[in-house]
Amino acid sequence: MxxxxxxxxxxxxxxxxxxxxxxNKPRNTDVNVGLIYGDYFxxxxxxxxxxxxxxxxxxxxxxIKMLQ
Numbered sequence: 001m002x003x004x005x006x007x008x009x010x011x012x013x014x015x016x017x018x019x020x021x022x023x024n025k026p027r028n029t030d031v032n033v034g035l036i037y038g039d040y041f042x043x044x045x046x047x048x049x050x051x052x053x054x055x056x057x058x059x060x061x062x063x064i065k066m067l068q
Contacts, residue, residue, distance in 0.1 A: 002018070005020075006018045006019055015034070016035065016038070017034070017038075017042060018039055018042055019032065019034050021034060021035035021038040
């Protein structure tokens with residue numbers, strides 16, 4: 001659903017993967033835009049769903065140690 005409704009794969013004008021993010025709603029700035037951290041977490045979750053243990057900036061071992 002996220003990919004179907006909020007992806008920018010068909011839009012060459014935007015560099016973000018996802019659109020519809022909000023940076024600062026109280027000030028009404030950066031509303032309904034692509035956000036780099038939204039793209040990061042989107043890609044991280046796709047990697048997890050595909051079974052990757054080591055994702056981008058941390059390894060599975062580091063995560064396990066941090067959770068103990």
